[in-house]
Amino acid sequence: MRYTVVLSYAFTPAWLSLSRDERNAMEEQYIQPVFAKYADQVAARFFDAEAFHAQHTDFALLETEDLQAYYHLVEELRDTPLISRQYLTFTDIRIGVEGGYRTFEVLTRARE
Template sequence: MTYGIVLTYTVTPRWLALSRTQRNALRAQHLEPVFAAYADRVTARFFDAEAFHGRVSDFAVLETEDLGAYYFLIEALRDTPVVAGGYLTFNDVFLGVEDGFHAYEQALTTGDALR
């Protein structure tokens, strides 16, 4: 199964107080390597939301077939100075199964849904 995950997060005033050069350096040094380490198992797209949403500033849309890899990615992010240092906080996480009803219907026909 392919899982879709919407991870909402907010950058803090501490992050916004940094220059864009400092932000880009932190992102390149700490965040990009984490996503690169899991890129073979978790794909990520990033969206800005602050102009459209009052509670979160950004969100990521992640896809994976390996929830363990997703979980480890999040733990690795939490260990970075960006998250641990209070520059970014996670908010809501929405998890779904791509076309899950199709998989369920197929499992019904094979009897796998009843196990």
């Protein structure tokens, strides 16, 4: 089964107080390596939302067939200074199954 995760998050004023060069350096040093490590198991797309939503400033759309890989990716993100220094907080996580009902119907018919 293919899972889609909407991972919503908000950057804090502490993050915004950093220069853009500092922010870019942190992204390159901590965030990009985590996503690169799981790139063959978890596809990621990133979206800005601060102009459209008050609770979160950004969200990522993640797709995977391996929930364990997704879970490990999130755990590794939590270990980065981005989270531990409270530059970013997760505001919502939603997960769904792409075509889940179709898979259910195929499996149900196969059992009949």
